[in-house]
Amino acid sequence: MTESAVLTSLTDKLSASREAARVLATATTAQKNDALRAIAAAIGQNESRILPANELDLANGRENGLSSGLQDRLRLDPGRLAALSSAVLEIVALPDPIGDVVRGSRLENGLQLTQVRVPFGVVGAIYEARPNVTIDIAALALKSGNAVVLRGGSAAENTNRVLVEVIQSALVEVGLPLEAVQTIDEFGREGATQLMQARGYVDVLIPRGSAQLIDTVVRESKVPVIETGAGVVHVFLDDSADLTTAVEIVHNAKVQRPSVCNALETLLVSAGSAERLLPPVIERLRDAGVTIHGDARTAAIVGDVVPATDEDWSTEYMSLDLAVKVVDDLDDALAHINEYSTHHTESIITNDVARAERFLAEVDSAVVMVNASTRFTDGGEFGFGAEVGISTQKLHARGPMGLPELTSTKWIVRGSGQVRG
């Protein structure tokens, strides 16, 4: 297709999304839940269409040298499809945020003000070759009354096309417009570029995937973006830290699931207690197979570390690697965090009230903790039920995002003829 043909045809699709959004905005919770149940059922019923399409993408992936890690993320099987269905049904059980009254008041002149939650309208999603995101984002968007335009990775194009067809059939079955969920994968890279320019058609864009993908979307998009970012997550062991607490939390934060954004990446230890705390903390980590990238003072205490360079302090390893630095004191720790943190999650291990409060007040991150594992930064753990992602920006949403973070608000003003004097 030529660029202008892409634009015309993409604009038609986005216009259809806008119209579908108008219908969804006033759909009842019952209708939206019916749609989600129909989608969950349809995923199971269409296994024989979905899996061959996925097989085709996998075959193309192998031919194009897709890494085995990416092949694994791309792969669907009956078990994974069943898990996707269950996840959709879990969203049925969550409260519908639309119509919730955020605040309200009656003015002196008798006007009644109510601020209520409304859908964004059209949510765009740009992500990489993970077909589960197709189902996941579509279900979250529908529950919150939004239409969604999906741009998945080209490596999952066949799988996503069939998944979207399956979702659309389920929507039609319950009387909702099929354009509520659309893919623009057929427009390739040019489609993604145009989606990022589509002000007036798309209300918010959510990138999901690698730091590079998110960075590209944040830099190029003219549509407002909710940034779900990387986590260079810190734990600081204060002089007053309890030893067992320090050992257990550092181990949990690094080892329990190293490949996720709330896993620990840099451990800071106060110099006054480094000799007391570091040896048992590091021993427990080494037993779990963690490679230590340490500064000179760390090496002097625990020996045999990979010498840490400046790059280590900025690295999100997402693996069994940990940067470790002995800092002078809390001030030094705060300065290090201020310089290197991605403002996701930081935790202090301490029994000193004043230092705990200073850490909570001065660390400028989405989530700040005292005596807890950073792994708790999670929508599920926070009790949100489903998680849209973890926002590391300050506008609109910060930290784990649930369904309410996929909504905007609207002011309702009820009068009886009031005019302004």
Added chain:
Amino acid sequence: MTESAVLTSLTDKLSASREAARVLATATTAQKNDALRAIAAAIGQNESRILPANELDLANGRENGLSSGLQDRLRLDPGRLAALSSAVLEIVALPDPIGDVVRGSRLENGLQLTQVRVPFGVVGAIYEARPNVTIDIAALALKSGNAVVLRGGSAAENTNRVLVEVIQSALVEVGLPLEAVQTIDEFGREGATQLMQARGYVDVLIPRGSAQLIDTVVRESKVPVIETGAGVVHVFLDDSADLTTAVEIVHNAKVQRPSVCNALETLLVSAGSAERLLPPVIERLRDAGVTIHGDARTAAIVGDVVPATDEDWSTEYMSLDLAVKVVDDLDDALAHINEYSTHHTESIITNDVARAERFLAEVDSAVVMVNASTRFTDGGEFGFGAEVGISTQKLHARGPMGLPELTSTKWIVRGSGQVRG
């Protein structure tokens, strides 16, 4: 200056803003109020420095052919300075949003979660030659714990430089860093361009001024923007509208202050009652000097109108002009609003409950009203005390913005050694 020299020196300034923001984030309400009182006093004490600088800008403006309207916005005099001081003192009286608990809970594992309001950090403002915005934004930003970087119009450069110096002296007087309020006017257009690229230094950018300025910032900025937009505001007269209510609200919405964004721009009238409602509504408007731009059906009823073209339906006149259209019914009105509204404010005049509720539910605007003048869309009228602007975007803030809309949030997690299982 060469481009790279601008960049180095601007980056230094923005780094200083970040450092100042760290101090402000933990400043007490008392400290911030002291600063505001010192600023209010300093404005009065420095009249003899401010007014000559303003006179210089005005002289340059006359030489460069600045319109008389813009010259008026640029002009300061003792009365206007006193009003600016009073406005700063009014902000002292407002509650400090920082530290407010938004929500919280205790998890099953004993973790205590609290979501609290925190400052954004560094707020950027890009605006045109209105020196009052310099004081206004600086005061609102300081009260909400933010540092602010100001880029005013070059036509007000001398006035703004002196105003910022006056503010900075007041900050130093109360022990706060002077870099909390900085101007980058000396870097000219290149400075504005760099400010829009300054991700990591500036947390949010607020454009204030013409639709063109706002549009440029929204399109070019890589920093998240809060868009304060134009208002193509509609009133719809339903068949069941009370005549007196219709006449009074339409008159108030159009005539009381036509130059602002919440003033009425397009009147829609249901065909079934156009003959009953339009003549008295239009007569009252014509008595007030309003020019009617009407469609053919309007002309047939009230005669002597400027024929409305498609452009009229998209125009924010900001003057004593009004576009008027007879629509078939509520559906037709909703379709027109959906096509032409800027999603600022719309009001229905009706006594029909079902149609009132449909209008409230289906019109996708920041503020939707029943039987009230659109002029009430205003932070002051809503009881917010001060107004940062009226957001027409859906992300973060929608409608009139008060101090809480200049904040972000942070999750505080207090534990006693919890790890994730």
